[in-house]
């Protein structure tokens with residue numbers, strides 16, 4: 114199999130490359146390196162099944178040859194990044210999605226869109242099931258991300274309905290693991306960086322908002338199963354174990370044997386109050402559920418970040 118992956122030098126993209134290459138497949142990896150990093154794919158640089166193309170998926174995609182699978186992962190996934198680059202974020206959900214769909218259409222390839230739990234916005238239903246339409250502020254600060262992914266889902270369904278492209282849509286919930294950027298602002302790297310540097314943990318608001326954290330190997334396994342399935346409607350991929358952010362900070366401090374203080378900072382606008390995936394559909398359709406515990410996943414992630422902190426010093 115030959116795969117085209119946008120966002121391949123990103124956190125999830127690079128793990129997907131590893132998995133496909135380990136399975137004996139060939140990967141053409143696209144990334145414009147806005148948030149992705151060469152470091153994430155450096156170990157693949159000379160691999161005969163791997164080719165890196167520095168390119169922006171919002172521009173016409175000039176790649177040669179046939180593809181069996183087209184994966185559109187390119188996105189500015191961290192709130193810090195998408196708030197700093199709202200127009201690029203909207204473009205990666207709109208123009209880039211369409212460009213990648215065009216490649217899939219031309220090559221009669223399967224297409225997978227990595228969408229997001231942000232499609233549910235600040236959800237009024239809990240846990241979130243795929244049939245819930247969401248509660249998104251269409252003009253708020255986060256709308257550049259949420260609406261671009263909702264548009265991307267709509268475009269993906271339109272290409273399936275109009276052109277018969279074999280599409281899948283994964284709604285990814287909070288995911289963590291090695292190769293997240295230490296400074297990308299998301300809560301896992303933020304807290305781990307703070308502990309490693311002996312700084313207070315910054316909990317936004319009172320910390321009663323909830324999230325559910327999935328380890329990256331579980332997520333990539335889910336993506337891989339979904340890409341071979343004929344379900345066209347979105348499928349949630351995430352870990353249903355839900356924690357408040359305050360509990361999460363305390364878990365990290367306990368795990369790392371740290372007595373650092375927790376400080377509270379203002380809650381960003383439209384920060385969802387709660388988030389937990391209902392994964393019944395993924396369990397039923399894909400025989401998938403997360404298997405890595407939070408403790409094990411965090412341990413692996415801490416080891417990775419220790420290396421990054423040492424390399425930076």
Ligand code: UDP
Nearest residue numbers: 192298299300301303315316317322358384
């Ligand atoms: N958060 C926090 N401290 C930080 C970074 C994030 O308390 O230093 C909170 C944030 O307000 C949100 C949750 O942690 O409620 C998850 O934030 P993240 O940016 O990782 O992802 P989100 O789920 O909001 O997209």
